[in-house]
Amino acid sequence: MTLEELTERAYYLGFQLKDPYFLIAVHSLLQKPSVKEELEFNDELINELSAFMKDQRINALFGQKSGKVIILLSECLLLKNKMKKEIFCQTLMDHCQKKFPSRLFKLGISSTSLSIEEAPQLYEECLSALRAANLHQKIIFFDSLGIEGVMFQMKNMNPIQKFIHKMLGKLLEQDKSRNMELTKTLYYYLSNGCSVHKTARAMNFSISGLRYRLQKITDILQTDINVPSVGYQLYVSLQFLIYWGELDIDLNAQSEEEKTIGD
Known part of the structure; x- marks a missing residue:
């Protein structure tokens, strides 16, 4: 998605494009789901997360790509609500697990950027963080990975x-x-x-x-x-x-x- 398309979509959805920004990739684990099952569940998940964001009074843009739900947030809205990024992501994870107890969730969170033009880089970062998540660490922040985070961005491992x-x-x-x-x-x-x-x-x-x-x-x-x-x-x-x-x-x-x- 280009910057123009992102800005236009944000305008129609009432999303306040105000820096700084970060992305969250959400992946739910299910043994060998069909493409249809995955898409249907992600639609349901997006609707649930959208309601969650409204309750938190936080605007967010949602999308699906490669079986993951991608969320674009403005961190200034979290700060306005006196909520740290780490606490918010844990609250989001707890909400997902509570609403869908039969599923296991993993979250990958990008670094924070002052420029919306860096959204493609933030997308790669949140996917890299997601690849590093496991059953012990279900929430991974890209900033915590160090050199491993850069290596996780490689397409061929x-x-x-x-x-x-x-x-x-x-x-x-x-x-x-x-x-x-x-x-x-x-x-x-x-x-x-x-x-x-x-x-x-x-x-x-x-x-x-x-x-x-x-x-x-x-x-x-x-x-x-x-x-x-x-x-x-x-x-x-x-x-x-x-x-x-x-x-x-x-x-x-x-x-x-x-x-x-x-x-």
Whole structure:
């Protein structure tokens, strides 16, 4: 949609085009829905969300693309209602789950822009954030993704998948029968700055037991995981596995553990 078309549509719908702006992509999970089922449900969802926005006294533009509901909002209206972006998105998620309890929802939220002309970029951002959402983190803000967010904008993820297989393939293969214990240990170790003591506390594990696992990981990967450049590449690779649901680690719980350790 061009800027002129967007402005015209906003005018007829009474949407106040006032910066700053952001986009939300909403995706509902259902096992193998038909195209018709998906379109019909998204129409119902848009009607429900439209009523929700009216109750909140917030103007929004709705659309459908690639099976997702896309919402354009003016953040100044949230600020006017004394509501932060993060709180609003959580309220929106709670509303969706309450109205459609048989479905699981994921939200991807773009960064904020002062120019409506950047709407196409915001659209790519909210889709990238949506790709990173999983069962543990159902609401993802593009701003929280860092370099992973840029990589999620790639249309072809095969190069990233091949890179991850090259970095972690041997470990993942040997770790399948162990409930991915070594892989999870590697993630916790890297996310705790390669500190044995912090990692042991975070995992409630003995120092000697942790050192044994780390040595085993090093032997399998045949690389020094303590080298910063190597550790960073491994960490980003593990982040992708978590986002894709191939490694079951709750990043929210991890953040809480880090806060506790910091205290």
